[in-house]
Amino acid sequence: MEQIEPENIFEIITNETVVSLKNRVPFDIEPIDWFSTEEGEQLRADIEIIGDKECLLILIGNKELFRKIAWKMHNISLEPDILPSFVGEFWNFVLGPVIKHIKTHGYMIDISPSRPMPNASADQIRGIYRYFSISEDGNHLGELAIYCISK
Amino acid sequence: MKKVLIVDDTAFMRVLLKQIVETNGYEVIGEAVNGQEAVEKYQSLKPDLVTMDITMPIMDGLEALETIMKLDPQAKVIMCTAIDEEERMIKAIGLGALEYFIKPFDEKQISMMMKMIFELY
Numbered sequence: 001m002e003q004i005e006p007e008n009i010f011e012i013i014t015n016e017t018v019v020s021l022k023n024r025v026p027f028d029i030e031p032i033d034w035f036s037t038e039e040g041e042q043l044r045a046d047i048e049i050i051g052d053k054e055c056l057l058i059l060i061g062n063k064e065l066f067r068k069i070a071w072k073m074h075n076i077s078l079e080p081d082i083l084p085s086f087v088g089e090f091w092n093f094v095l096g097p098v099i100k101h102i103k104t105h106g107y108m109i110d111i112s113p114s115r116p117m118p119n120a121s122a123d124q125i126r127g128i129y130r131y132f133s134i135s136e137d138g139n140h141l142g143e144l145a146i147y148c149i150s151k
Numbered sequence: 152m153k154k155v156l157i158v159d160d161t162a163f164m165r166v167l168l169k170q171i172v173e174t175n176g177y178e179v180i181g182e183a184v185n186g187q188e189a190v191e192k193y194q195s196l197k198p199d200l201v202t203m204d205i206t207m208p209i210m211d212g213l214e215a216l217e218t219i220m221k222l223d224p225q226a227k228v229i230m231c232t233a234i235d236e237e238e239r240m241i242k243a244i245g246l247g248a249l250e251y252f253i254k255p256f257d258e259k260q261i262s263m264m265m266k267m268i269f270e271l272y
Binding site: 011024068073074075078081082086087088089092093096097100113 | 163
């Protein structure tokens, strides 16, 4: 089993999250340098990793983008009040395989229940980040941001 | 028409499971957001099948399953959980759950599972 150096753990968690996110998002997904905050109402979900190594993992994206992801994944049109719950569950789906992978390297970790937040902003978040542009057949659908904040 | 009780603390999962259940021609007779509510609704609504999430507040799915199986050893329960909870799934089968599925799941898999359970039991 390959050993993960403790000083690299959050970078590796972030990179594994990117891999899992790419597997879950049912559209084309490309890394970008900047995250636009001008795409309408943003939704956010927080999940904490607890145990040997602790951090907060955040997903932020546009409401309409999440609505399209839900439709593409499950063929379901979600009411606005259900969308935050979908975002929380989607983030759970993404992080499940990440936790499983990190555990195989000997770390005893677990994840907290997801905490969805409507009307979110990425302005005040500081940590390791990755930004993505999401598109379908060349049409821009929106952007996603993920953050890993060590504790 | 077969009656299904959906137990999950996540609103989105309840909506999604309701759509799957109804698409297959079954009736969602009730929904519960934790294990305690599931036990109460199982007794009052007497569903033919329960879909039960494992990780929930107040009373988790395993405790609810154990209580329901004591009340009704013939209860038909399908467990639902996130990836990486295989040990809890094995425990659930030991407690009497008939099947389990791991989120995110394939809708067709759930449909087949429900059909099989209604045919076999």
